[in-house]
Amino acid sequence: MDTLEKQAAKPALLLVFITLPFAAALLSLCTGRYPIPPITVFRALLQGVSGRQAGVSAEAMTIITGIRLPRTIMGAFVGAALAASGTAFQGVFRNPLVNSGILGVSSGASLGAAISILLFQNSTLTPVFAFAFGLMAVFFSYIVGRVHNSSSTVTLVLGGTIISSIFSSLLSFIKYIADPLNQLPAITFWTMGSLASIVVSNMKFAIVPIILGMILLLFNRWNINVLSMGDQEAKMLGLNTGATKLTVILGATLATAGAVCVSGTIGWVGLIVPHMARMLTGNDNRRLMPVSISMGACFLVMVDVLCRVISDAEIPIGIMTSIIGGPFFIYLIKKKKGDGWT
Amino acid sequence: MKNNAGFGDKYRRKSGWTRVIAVIAAAVLLLSACSAGGTPAAPLSGKTVVDYLGREVAVPEQVESVAVFYNYIGQVVALLDGGDMIRAVVEGMKRDELLRRKIPGIADLPVPSGQSSINIETMMSIKPDITLMRYETAMNAGDIENMEKAGFLYAVVDFFDIETQRESIRLVGEIIGRTAQAEQYLAYYDQTLALIRSRTADIPEGERIRVYHSVNEVVRTNHPNEISYYVLEAVGCINVAEGFSTAELGGKVNVSVEQIYLWDPDVVIANEPAAVEYMRTNEAFTGLRAVREDRVYQLPVGASRWGHPGSLETPIAALYIAKLLYPTHFEDIDIREEIRDFYHDFWMLDLDEEEIESIISGVGMREPKDGRQ
Numbered sequence: 154m155d156t157l158e159k160q161a162a163k164p165a166l167l168l169v170f171i172t173l174p175f176a177a178a179l180l181s182l183c184t185g186r187y188p189i190p191p192i193t194v195f196r197a198l199l200q201g202v203s204g205r206q207a208g209v210s211a212e213a214m215t216i217i218t219g220i221r222l223p224r225t226i227m228g229a230f231v232g233a234a235l236a237a238s239g240t241a242f243q244g245v246f247r248n249p250l251v252n253s254g255i256l257g258v259s260s261g262a263s264l265g266a267a268i269s270i271l272l273f274q275n276s277t278l279t280p281v282f283a284f285a286f287g288l289m290a291v292f293f294s295y296i297v298g299r300v301h302n303s304s305s306t307v308t309l310v311l312g313g314t315i316i317s318s319i320f321s322s323l324l325s326f327i328k329y330i331a332d333p334l335n336q337l338p339a340i341t342f343w344t345m346g347s348l349a350s351i352v353v354s355n356m357k358f359a360i361v362p363i364i365l366g367m368i369l370l371l372f373n374r375w376n377i378n379v380l381s382m383g384d385q386e387a388k389m390l391g392l393n394t395g396a397t398k399l400t401v402i403l404g405a406t407l408a409t410a411g412a413v414c415v416s417g418t419i420g421w422v423g424l425i426v427p428h429m430a431r432m433l434t435g436n437d438n439r440r441l442m443p444v445s446i447s448m449g450a451c452f453l454v455m456v457d458v459l460c461r462v463i464s465d466a467e468i469p470i471g472i473m474t475s476i477i478g479g480p481f482f483i484y485l486i487k488k489k490k491g492d493g494w495t
Numbered sequence: 496m497k498n499n500a501g502f503g504d505k506y507r508r509k510s511g512w513t514r515v516i517a518v519i520a521a522a523v524l525l526l527s528a529c530s531a532g533g534t535p536a537a538p539l540s541g542k543t544v545v546d547y548l549g550r551e552v553a554v555p556e557q558v559e560s561v562a563v564f565y566n567y568i569g570q571v572v573a574l575l576d577g578g579d580m581i582r583a584v585v586e587g588m589k590r591d592e593l594l595r596r597k598i599p600g601i602a603d604l605p606v607p608s609g610q611s612s613i614n615i616e617t618m619m620s621i622k623p624d625i626t627l628m629r630y631e632t633a634m635n636a637g638d639i640e641n642m643e644k645a646g647f648l649y650a651v652v653d654f655f656d657i658e659t660q661r662e663s664i665r666l667v668g669e670i671i672g673r674t675a676q677a678e679q680y681l682a683y684y685d686q687t688l689a690l691i692r693s694r695t696a697d698i699p700e701g702e703r704i705r706v707y708h709s710v711n712e713v714v715r716t717n718h719p720n721e722i723s724y725y726v727l728e729a730v731g732c733i734n735v736a737e738g739f740s741t742a743e744l745g746g747k748v749n750v751s752v753e754q755i756y757l758w759d760p761d762v763v764i765a766n767e768p769a770a771v772e773y774m775r776t777n778e779a780f781t782g783l784r785a786v787r788e789d790r791v792y793q794l795p796v797g798a799s800r801w802g803h804p805g806s807l808e809t810p811i812a813a814l815y816i817a818k819l820l821y822p823t824h825f826e827d828i829d830i831r832e833e834i835r836d837f838y839h840d841f842w843m844l845d846l847d848e849e850e851i852e853s854i855i856s857g858v859g860m861r862e863p864k865d866g867r868q
Contacts, residue, residue: 185751185753186751186753186754186756186757187753187754187756187757210782211781211782211784211787212756212759212782212783212784213782214782215756215778215779215780215781215782215783216752216753216756216782218778219777219778219779219780219781219782220752220753220779329609353778461751461753
């Protein structure tokens with residue numbers, strides 16, 4: 154997590170946004186069907202780090218380090234990545250309604266995952282395919298959106314919508330021909346998004362591009378501010394709009410593709426978390442971006458906790474984010490009366 | 496054929512007379528279709544059966560051709576020695592090694608029922624004497640209307656526990672005129688379950704093995720409307736998921752990994768090789784006692800995956816699970832011998848050692864989707 158701009162933020166607030174994700178993570182580690190007292194959670198973590206026996210049963214050890222820890226870490230990274238790229242896209246496209254999937258990365262990743270499930274039934278290839286197809290979809294959107302050698306925000310959004318729609322149709326087709334006994338549940342489960350099936354060996358596929366993407370976005374915070382004034386103004390201020398836009402798109406795409414390739418498509422985080430952050434910080438991306446990242450991490454970890462608590466079974470997190478996110482978004486619109494976004 | 500039906504359909508809305516004419520035309524078409532197949536057609540002078548929905552279905556005395564819209568039904572028809580009657584199948588059946596041997600030319604048979612609808616034109620090119628479908632297919636009002644409009648006879652064959660499964664086998668036997676074969680199988684079914692019950696009845700409650708059954712997926716277990724739920728009951732083990740039905744989603748019981756830890760089963764059985772592999776290797780399961788004690792077992796795969804909600808091989812699967820859990824109570828039972836006899840007596844197949852091994856290991860009996868030729 155990056156820090157807020159020193160001169161702009163009170164140190165106390167800074168501390169809050171740094172500690173908040175860790176607090177959420179801690180809560181997540183202590184919650185689940187299997188009752189494990191917090192002290193045992195600490196012992197298990199200690200034993201995991203030091204390798205010295207701390208009197209934790211094999212069951213509790215696996216549940217903490219093999220189940221809860223991976224999904225907590227991934228939840229935080231995925232939430233942060235989706236929120237960061239949503240914030241970036243909302244700024245670059247000057248549109249409060251776009252989210253991290255606007256250029257087709259999510260539908261591309263879903264298609265890639267479905268193809269992999271259909272062809273190989275191999276879980277290690279699925280994130281690779283998802284990642285590659287996510288990038289591919291954004292690349293196509295970019296090509297489609299490029300008119301007269303420049304990429305206006307409108308044509309880019311249009312390109313993204315078209316490509317998303319094509320990829321979604323192809324996904325529907327694959328679901329149609331998939332084996333209803335074996336493959337269909339896997340594909341459906343994947344497209345609903347889940348942190349439950351995260352495996353440690355897949356985490357590297359996600360975390361490396363997420364960190365790279367977020368670094369790119371954090372370095373371009375100011376540039377996003379400039380881009381959000383419009384292409385002409387940005388050019389007048391001496392910004393190479395084409396190159397900057399491409400860099401931001403690349404950063405946001407890397408982060409989102411990294412996220413969806415292991416967790417499936419998780420909606421709404423990339424749309425509402427930037428708005429929640431915006432309510433606190435305003436539209437200045439220098440502060441908005443890090444706050445979004447922190448809140449995205451908290452939001453997804455907390456929703457995942459909720460998923461585990463409210464039912465005996467696993468509810469796919471993508472369903473929960475929409476169920477919680479939708480009404481919350483309506484509340485925001487009503488409360489803010491649309492201010493600050495236009 | 497197609498044009499005629501189209502005309503009938505168009506005029507049907509106009510007057511009662513044209514409707515009568517259309518019905519007669521359809522009947523004539525159906526009759527000619529049957530006689531074209533080379534059989535004396537007498538569709539209405541046959542017998543009446545009661546299907547799963549309680550509908551009374553008038554079935555031709557001698558059914559010669561059947562379209563099946565569900566794997567299980569196809570397996571029952573093949574089991575009752577009606578494999579050569581099958582004119583239409585579902586895609587999954589084509590990948591099943593044993594069905595390939597029992598249904599001639601299965602690879603080239605049409606698949607009129609997709610996931611979303613029945614292709615009536617394909618059905619018209621097949622013209623089966625009767626179509627057998629499961630409950631879910633029959634619940635699609637649009638499809639059923641089309642089937643009825645086109646004059647296709649259908650019966651619903653389905654089950655959710657041991658008793659209804661037995662009835663479904665009897666029903667198919669009656670429809671395709673193979674009642675003797677059906678009764679023979681049902682007798683074996685009864686005897687086997689009775690044998691298992693008699694051997695496991697005196698096991699004290701404290702010594703009963705606690706079992707988690709992974710159904711298709713690692714985190715899915717059996718639902719009280721699935722046959723495997725009753726198989727576990729019949730073999731005298733404790734199903735850890737018994738009474739756990741708060742998380743039903745579309746008739747499935749999905750559980751969380753932590754719930755499995757909470758149950759702490761003695762043994763895990765799974766009907767899907769990938770699920771066994773996943774539990775044995777995934778770091779999320781390394782702490783589970785059944786995994787640590789290496790008591791995660793793959794159920795065999797014969798004509799169906801044993802323990803699958805749509806499995807036909809219930810008696811032999813129950814026997815296999817019973818011996819797996821309580822070997823000392825079944826010492827005299829040679830399970831390989833039982834499997835060999837089972838496929839010899841009921842499937843008319845003589846399996847060699849390698850094939851029996853393949854059934855037990857669950858590998859090689861169902862071709863993966865991408866390997867289709």
